[in-house]
Amino acid sequence: MSKQATPGNVATAALKDQSQERQKAMIAEHFRKLAEAPERGEKCVYTFVPGNLTELIDSFGLLPVLPEINALQSGMRGKSRDYIGLAEKLGHSEDVCTYVKCDIGMLKSGNVGPTGERLPNPDLLLLSYTGCFTFLKWFELLGQEYNAPVAMLHVPYQGDGVVTDSMRTYVVDQLKKKVIPALERISGRAYDEEALKERLARSAKAEEDLVWVLESAKRRPSPIDAYFGGVYYIGPIFTAFRGTQDAVLYYRELRAEIEGRIALGKGPVTPDGEIENERYRLVVEGPPNWTSFRKFWQMFAEEGAVVVASTYTKVGGVYDNGFRHDPNRPLETLADYCMGCYTNLNLPTRVQMLERYVREYSADGFLINSVKSCNSFSAGQLMILREVERRTGRPGGFIESDLVDPRYFSASNIKNRLESYFQMIEQKRAGGA
Amino acid sequence: MTGLEQLLGRAEELYRDLRFTAVSEWKKRNGGLAIGFMPVYVPRELLHAMGVLPVGVMGAGDDLEIIRGDAYYQSYICHLPRSTIELGLNGALDSLDGMLFPATCDVIRNLSGMWKMQFPEKYSHYLDVPQDFDANVGGQFYRRELEEIAEELHRRGARKLEPAALRKSIAAYNENRALVEGLYSLRIEEPWRVPTHELYLLLRAGNVLPVEEHTVMLRDYRAAVLADEDRRSMDQARVLLAGSFCEQPPLGLLRTLERAGCYIVDDDFVQVHRWITGDVRADGADPLADLVLAYLKQGIASPIRYIDEQVKGQALVERVERSGAEGVIFCAPSFCDPALLDQPMAVAAIERAGIPWTSFKYAENTGQFQVIREQAGTFADSIKLWSE
CATH class of the missing domain: 3.40.50.11900 (Rossmann fold)
Structure with a gap:
């Protein structure tokens, strides 16, 4: 841990803190659960990092899958070039978000996740449309690919730099009337606020x-x-x-x-x-x-x-x-x-x-x-x-x-x-x- | 010069006038506020009812050299915001008292913040239209958005929003929309009577003229083309042009497509005129609620609108059937996320329906059309030669 960073060290194995090791184990365990989910009858929810509702998803006993994370992991593992190329061959424009194309390419290549295990298909696409218009199109695309239901959560943008009561009410109403019922449907569990x-x-x-x-x-x-x-x-x-x-x-x-x-x-x-x-x-x-x-x-x-x-x-x-x-x-x-x-x-x-x-x-x-x-x-x-x-x-x-x-x-x-x-x-x- | 030539000359003059002189003149005559809006949709009825002139700002086309605007954007961002910034910086938009930036994409969204920083004395508002179409959820949110806009404009000198005035404005725009729709229908029936480059100029004129004046222009145009015996049918391929709903193609591109053998029988241009299908209820007790409901329930399928219940691309297939188009040309601006991300889904639907298609991209300042002309010409020929 005490080496000075120098150009000559590039090829050496990366040094890791204990917390990094813990995180690695957490991730490995999560992807193992995902890989075994279909077998165990567990359901999974695809969603996005910004505006993710992880606590809510977990409270229903559902497993989250985050396509941006899969895409960035594909990038780090040297897989994204081929995935993007495949998506472009399938008609996705060279001008658009490469996370989307990487994800589509990964899906078309067998949907193998970062740990080498196959990711389960989504039981629900929870489209938390937060801070990124592309999310909307991304899940429309995945909705077609997987023929999976989509629950839309439109999160208003802070255009004037503030969160108003109306904005908050809008999101809460969608949670109550759209998102929670969708999670209840796929999990078979009732909403448990505690x-x-x-x-x-x-x-x-x-x-x-x-x-x-x-x-x-x-x-x-x-x-x-x-x-x-x-x-x-x-x-x-x-x-x-x-x-x-x-x-x-x-x-x-x-x-x-x-x-x-x-x-x-x-x-x-x-x-x-x-x-x-x-x-x-x-x-x-x-x-x-x-x-x-x-x-x-x-x-x-x-x-x-x-x-x-x-x-x-x-x-x-x-x-x-x-x-x-x-x-x-x-x-x-x-x-x-x-x-x-x-x-x-x-x-x-x-x-x-x-x-x-x-x-x-x-x-x-x-x-x-x-x-x-x-x-x-x-x-x-x-x-x-x-x-x-x-x-x-x-x-x-x-x-x-x-x-x-x-x-x-x-x-x-x-x-x-x-x-x-x-x-x-x-x-x-x-x-x- | 015939009446029709004069009318089209006036429309082209408005289109080419990048100083928005018509807006300045309107303000001199009327003394009200003028509020600009970016594509695709804002409820112009609300502004009109408050004595405000809604002004569509759709970039500068191919008529303006972009100098400072390019310094605001990386090369991989579409052209529309850079020409809009250029217009703002060169004083062309000085007659506007504010700008509305509807939720079209991340670029337009972020432009709203840039506008706040660049022109702090002007009203600048991001209009976050709902993607939830339940009247009690998205409808409530949207209503509040509109009320806030109305309150702010009133603070800045516009008339207070009153139900009676809003009902009248809704009626005025209903009439205008019906006339636009009528010309689209006439073009479907007799495309030679309504060349798209003319129809497009009329739509653009509606961006700067008061609705009443624009309505007269539409009516006069219809009468003139119906009376024009010189307009004759030609053996052209009928195509639907999809994807040009935000940054607009240069006029030369439309003429090129027509010269290449295409009758454009449906398109996405200046969609603010066609976003709401049919009439908005104009005699209700709560006209703001009627305007909200029209947005939720009568909006067209668009790449910028979440499709919750329909099948992606189905609306496009239906438009092809309705317009009698023999093929689709996907004609999107370069780097347009909504159009280009949507395109694979639209293409899938078009292919399932067995409809021929081709695609190319443009920028609003594209100046070379030879390649597009050849591509469109080949596409038109293939339709004529090989379609059943």
């Missing part, structure tokens, strides 16, 4: 520890990388485990590990070793590239660049503004959670958030990784760049890639841009000295 409340209380505990971990990056040196490392930290809470005891334990363990690192004055762990010399503190906007994730991270680590805050780690829930799931108002809190997810926030709110991160995390600058696939994130990012730069006076950088299409990850181009960007920060420092 069971939901128990899970929401556990969510809040895990959220508390997650926020502590993310905010630990305000220290110098930061004990974590809140983007590349951050995507591991958000894993359990954004996917199948929010509301479970496993998630509570995971975040408790993660927090203890970070406390240990702080006590020792250590920087973040990367797959290639620790960052011992924190040279640049960055805020990053936008999702990472998954097909070259490790190489991408390495470009930062080699330069001593640590991401101290990121917006991608808020895509499945924004908790560092004080929001916690509240078991005392179970459906309303689910509504507030859905409407508060990052891509459901309007651009002025996103700018304010980035500005706050730059200041509160003492960042040297902020960087946008603009992904071709995701207009929800990307449309407007050039304006965000200028606006955050204007408000903070810190330099902004802009790189382009894609989520899971390796054709849009140009390593040399990105590396060049990053090097220029780091030089810009140096110049700014020199000028300000």
Whole structure:
């Protein structure tokens, strides 16, 4: 764990913390359950990360499947190129989201998940239409492919930067009249509010520890990388485990590990070793590239660049503004959670958030990784760049890639841009000295 | 110059006027607010009832060089928002007191936030139309959305929304929609009488003219083409053009398709005129409820609208049957998520029905049509030669 990240370490096996091992085991167990679900007569619900209703799904004894996670896992495992190619051959446009095409390609190739086991077909497509228009089309497509029922949950966008009573009532009404009856139908169980409340209380505990971990990056040196490392930290809470005891334990363990690192004055762990010399503190906007994730991270680590805050780690829930799931108002809190997810926030709110991160995390600058696939994130990012730069006076950088299409990850181009960007920060420092 | 030529000249002049002079003149005459709206649908009746001029903003076509707009968007984002930003920055939209951004896609949605930051003094609102079509769920939410818009516009100087005025406005738009629908029907029956490039100009004129004036224009056009003996049938293939509901194709592309041997007998252009099918109830006690209900129950099937009960693509097949189209041309803007994500499902339905189809993409500023002309010409020929 004490190796310094260097270019020569690329081919070595990635180093993992104990909490990562726990998470790996949780994921393996979940996919085992999914693989055995048809045999055991268990039902599963496909849904999306932003605005997921994991506690509610779990309270019915149903298993969630998250197609975006499968797609990003396919990207990390080097499968996405073929899956996307297959979907394009089947008539899906080269212009549209590669998560969708990767998922369709995976489905057409036997629907084998990240652990090598076949994923079950959905018993329900829970279309929580939160912060992303493409979700709607994605589940229309899957609805045709699987001939599965769809339950629509339309989550209103925070166009004016606020959640109104009318918006909340709309979501709660849909939960009561559409989503819960659909879950009751496929599970054969009645809605159990007490069971939901128990899970929401556990969510809040895990959220508390997650926020502590993310905010630990305000220290110098930061004990974590809140983007590349951050995507591991958000894993359990954004996917199948929010509301479970496993998630509570995971975040408790993660927090203890970070406390240990702080006590020792250590920087973040990367797959290639620790960052011992924190040279640049960055805020990053936008999702990472998954097909070259490790190489991408390495470009930062080699330069001593640590991401101290990121917006991608808020895509499945924004908790560092004080929001916690509240078991005392179970459906309303689910509504507030859905409407508060990052891509459901309007651009002025996103700018304010980035500005706050730059200041509160003492960042040297902020960087946008603009992904071709995701207009929800990307449309407007050039304006965000200028606006955050204007408000903070810190330099902004802009790189382009894609989520899971390796054709849009140009390593040399990105590396060049990053090097220029780091030089810009140096110049700014020199000028300000 | 004939009356018809004058009318079409006026429509083209409105289409080409990227300074929105007609809007400025209307404001001088009437003193009311003018509110722009992006594709695809907003309830113009509500604005009209408050003395507000609804103004459709559909980019700048191929008539404007985009300089600053490109600095706001990456290369993989469609063209419409960059030309809209350009129009905002070059002062062309100064006559507008605000903008409505309906829930069409993530790009239009995010443009609403950009507008708030770029033009903070103007009213800018994201109109989140419901994807739940239950009157007691999505209907309640939508009603509140409309009430909030009305309240804000009233605060900004518009007349208060009154039921009597709204009933009159609903009636005015019912009449207008019926005339648009009438021209679409006439085009189905006699496509040579209503060339699509003309019909399109009329639809675009409705973006900037007050509804009453536009209604007169539609009526005059119909009378003129019915009386025009020089319009004769030609041996062209009847096609339905699908996918152009947001960013609009350049006029030259429509002329190209027609010259390539296609009669366009149905399309998705300027859909605000056709989003609601049939009349909205105009004599109810609660006209706002009637407007809401029309959205929920009388809206067309569209890639931007969640299809809850129907089979995907079935509405398109029905349109083909109704219009007597012999083939479908999927004609979507590049990088248009709703159109392009929807297309495989629409194609599947079209193929199941045994309907020939082809596809290409465009941008609103596409200037070269040779490839499209050849493709459309070949498609039209294949229909003529090989269809039963």
